[in-house]
Amino acid sequence: MAAACDLADAGYAVTLVERRPYLGGRTFSFVDQETGCEVDNGQHVFMKCCTAYIAFLKKLGVLSKASLQERLRVPVVDRRGRRAAIYSAPLPPPFHLLPSFLAYRHLSWRDKALAAYALLRIYLTDEEDWRREDGRSFLDWLRAHGQSAAAIARLWDLVIVATCNNDVSRVSAGQALMVIKAGFLQDPHGADIGLARVGLSSLLVQEVAAYLEARGAVLQLGRSVQALECEGGRMVALRLGDGSRLEAAAFVSALPFHQLLPLLPRELREGPFFARAATLETAPIVNVNLWYDRPVMEDELLATLDSPVQWVFNKGLLHGSGAGAYLDVSISGAQRYFAMDKGELEGLVVRELAVLLPPTAQARLTRCLVVKERDATFAPTPGSWGRRLPPVTPVSSLFLAGEWTHAGPGAPWPSTMEAAVRSGIAAARAVQQALPLAASGAPLSTDATAESVLVQG
Ligand SMILES: Cc1cc2nc3c(=O)[nH]c(=O)nc-3n(C[C@H](O)[C@H](O)[C@H](O)COP(=O)(O)OP(=O)(O)OC[C@H]3O[C@@H](n4cnc5c(N)ncnc54)[C@H](O)[C@@H]3O)c2cc1C
Known part of the structure; x- marks a missing residue:
């Protein structure tokens, strides 16, 4: 989304292709039919040092839908x-x-x-x-x-x-x-915590779509890319699920590495550049959403020690719906918990909360909803720095974004919304350098009918 917005800003004719019927990728929410609450696919936190992400929220005019601590x-x-x-x-x-x-x-x-x-x-x-x-x-x-x-x-x-x-x-x-x-x-305010005050899909998805459409971009939602067609060291087209092709002067992939690699021609996938990314790994996150029959928590968030319950977020307070009665327990690095079924997770978390947050022991649990994300983030394991690919690839006209890439310059960020936005900006910049727009609005080095296609991400 960040790459698309920047390229549309720069005057490119952008098409954004997304497999799901909605934007947002790994940051999305849905309405729980039973409670009517917006439930995130997992609690997302940002910090004041996430300058690119905050600038993106500002550019879309949605920063007021999030809150930032005055001090950590x-x-x-x-x-x-x-x-x-x-x-x-x-x-x-x-x-x-x-x-x-x-x-x-x-x-x-x-x-x-x-x-x-x-x-x-x-x-x-x-x-x-x-x-x-x-x-x-x-x-x-x-x-x-x-x-x-x-x-x-x-x-x-x-x-x-x-x-x-x-x-x-x-x-x-x-x-x-x-x-x-x-x-x-580095900065006394770098770790001040930012939290969305609405569900993640209500934070910026509509605004991104409106921003892009106002700049002439085309959104192709619910369309899955099946293959990246390359010829003679250039990428020439996307093949979509319905068999159709999309040609373009430049392509930006914002796919996670494990979804990008299978779409590449074999010789590229196994070649020295892309093969490095094949050894990257992902890590899961589990969120346990709990509704109680009365307020059970005053703080907006709580970190815990010596417990599988790592962080508790007071979603009722954050989203302004039934303060203190809707909690989200966020468990990162959740390999051990991923295989547990909902009943086991619910039992474990409820027992732990009774110890860590005693008012929950007096309250009645009215609903529990578990959201598991297997490939929540790429894993910054030892040695992963060199396996993260840069935005410019050996395939002229194919550029890479995505939180797992190394947007550079500077050290790579862990898997965050900040890393995702930075990567989009870097990929858009790389496209502009490789394919500057003529005054007429057409890319200089290509035929006039070509348009810029963004594989979204
Ligand atoms: C539960 C959870 C908690 C998290 N917590 C935090 C947090 O607290 N703070 C933080 O900063 N980050 C957090 N993250 C990480 C953050 O969400 C990601 O790093 C970031 O969203 C990645 O963005 P991206 O654009 O690189 O990739 P994605 O958001 O994964 O975007 C890739 C897109 O490509 C689409 N796609 C895939 N295959 C195809 C195809 N074949 N054709 C067309 N489209 C395709 C996907 O549908 C998706 O929309 C969390 C993630 C999860 C899951």
């Missing part, structure tokens, strides 16, 4: 009911986290001192360090920097599982260092 504040509760908070104080970085750190009762003083040392080391890293550290896991890095098992579980995993969708043993040290520095250490 995340309450953290453990299974003994002890509460602390991670918050940002009005001090220059990296000292803005110090007061919250000193008061953080979930760590011993020794662990705090060692964690402060590790944070200082991270503060001093740069992109070169992140690239060098990509080959090992963040767990190895943390152990090499004196972090205890308790500090890993009660501090580092809290941040990394939520941002990288895997625990520290499965996340590249380079990716983790980048996330912590960019999000938490």
